[in-house]
Amino acid sequence: MSLIEVKNLSKIYQVYRKQPGFLGAVKGLFHREYNEVRAVDGVSFEIEKGEMVAFLGPNGAGKTTTLKMLSGLIYPTGGTATVLGHNPWQREDEYRRRFSLVMGQKNQLWWDLPAEESFLLNKEIYGIDDESYQGRIEELTRLLQVTEILSQPVREVSLGERMKLELIAALLHSPDVLFLDEPTIGLDVIAQRTIRECIAxxxxxxxxxxxLTSHYMRDVEELCRRVIVINHGKIEYDGNLTGILEKFARHKLxxxxxxxxxTESELNKFGRVVKNVPPTATIEVARSRVLDASAQLLQKYEVEDLSIEEVPIEEVMANMFEHKELKNGSTPD
Ligand SMILES: Nc1ncnc2c1ncn2[C@@H]1O[C@H](COP(=O)(O)OP(=O)(O)OP(=O)(O)O)[C@@H](O)[C@H]1O
Ligand SMILES: [Mg+2]
Incomplete structure (x- = not known):
């Protein structure tokens, strides 16, 4: 049995449809009309122990909804899931002690209190003994480099620092499963890297x-070999990251x-010139030629700075959905 097993999981939200105008509002008091939003629509996948899987999809695809169901925060409309042998929405204490959900967009720490206080509260909630607590706090604060800010009210610390504190709070009880919903959203590159390294x-x-869900290709590339792509509540792809990069992210910038x-004609030899505003230029180069092209550029010209950028995830997925995708790791030719 896999550590996470999801079968035909669905969530339909009932969204109240407001009637326009005053009369509509009055009518709405007696007869409410609802729209159905199929946020998650028959999703199935399995994840083995120790795997680190990226859960990708455009805005509104159903990622957060799925993670909320796996964390037992909301009930599904249909389907089943087991995580560590537990049914998440039964909300057993024993399950709660073994997983954590971190949401980059939400605050789980007490805003007006120093993070230390929230950590102590978690210590009580999860029944962590003194020795393990001390050990873990030391390890995590060192790993995330946050020792000085533990005693400052959380609302005073920067976004990046807050995210690190959130991660510490989530890891204190030493969970076996982590659901990370955009843990690096809105952070500067240095903070993103620290968080990534800690996760890895x-x-x-x-x-x-x-x-883990993320809209940043860098997170996905550095952390996950396997990706599950969801779109309109349905799984579009489940397989290797390289499989989709080779097909749908053929270029780098x-x-x-x-x-x-x-001259521009010289630049054209390396790929499609996207921008040329001397002294800077951006060239789209085939994935397989990136190293070669960089080496040649450095050798032939006087280069002050050169950086390689991955195609944004959104673009990769847009390319993917344009070609109709086959499921389970196979890509169309
Ligand atoms: N509480 C809710 N009530 C009604 N509809 C909801 C609710 N939460 C989410 N939805 C809808 O369900 C769909 C899936 O939302 P979800 O938050 O799971 O997407 P997501 O993949 O996490 O997107 P994002 O990348 O923007 O975070 C969307 O159409 C959203 O509007
Ligand atoms: Mg989301």
Missing amino acids: RYNREKGVTIL LHIRFRKSP
Whole structure:
């Protein structure tokens, strides 16, 4: 049996449809009309112990709704799920002690209190003994470099710092499963990297099973080999990340700042010139030629700065949905 098993999971939200105008509002008091939103529509997948899987999809695809069901925050309309042998929406105490949900958009710490106080509260809630608590706090604060801000009210710390504190709170009881819903959203690149490294290390060292959503390709590339793509509540792809990158992200963007700019026709030899405003240029280069092209550019011209950018996830998925996708790791030719 897999550590996470999801079968035909569905969630239909009933959304109250407001009638226009005053009369409509009065009518609405007696006869409410609802629209159905199929947020999650028959989703099935399995995740093995220790896997770190990216759960991707455009806005409104059903990612958060799925994670909420797996965390037992909301009831499904249909289907089944077991996580660590538990049915999440039975909300057993024993299950609660073994997983964590972190939402980048939501605050789980007490806003007006120092993070330390929230940590102590979690210590009580989860029944963590003194010794384990001390050990974990030390390890996590070192890992995330946040020692100085523990005694500051949470509302005073920066967004990146707050996210690190949220992660500590989520990891204090040493969960076996982590649901991370956009843990790096809105953070600066340095904070994103720290969070990523912490997640990677936690997965590596403790064998924690992780299901993570993100809109940043960098997170996905560095953390996950397997991706599950959801669109309109349905799974469109479940397989290797490389499988979709090779098919649907054929290019990368090279950003170059020259000391002395070459002509546009020279740049054209490397790929499609997307932007050329000397001394900077952006060239779209085939994935397989990126290293070669960078080396040649550096060799031939006086380059001040060169960086390689991954195609945004949104674009990869748009490409994917344009070609109609086959499920379970196979991609169309
Ligand atoms: N509480 C709710 N009541 C009604 N509809 C909802 C509710 N929560 C979500 N929805 C709808 O369900 C669909 C899926 O939403 P969900 O939050 O799961 O998407 P998501 O994949 O997490 O998107 P994003 O990338 O923007 O976070 C959307 O159409 C959304 O509007
Ligand atoms: Mg979401």
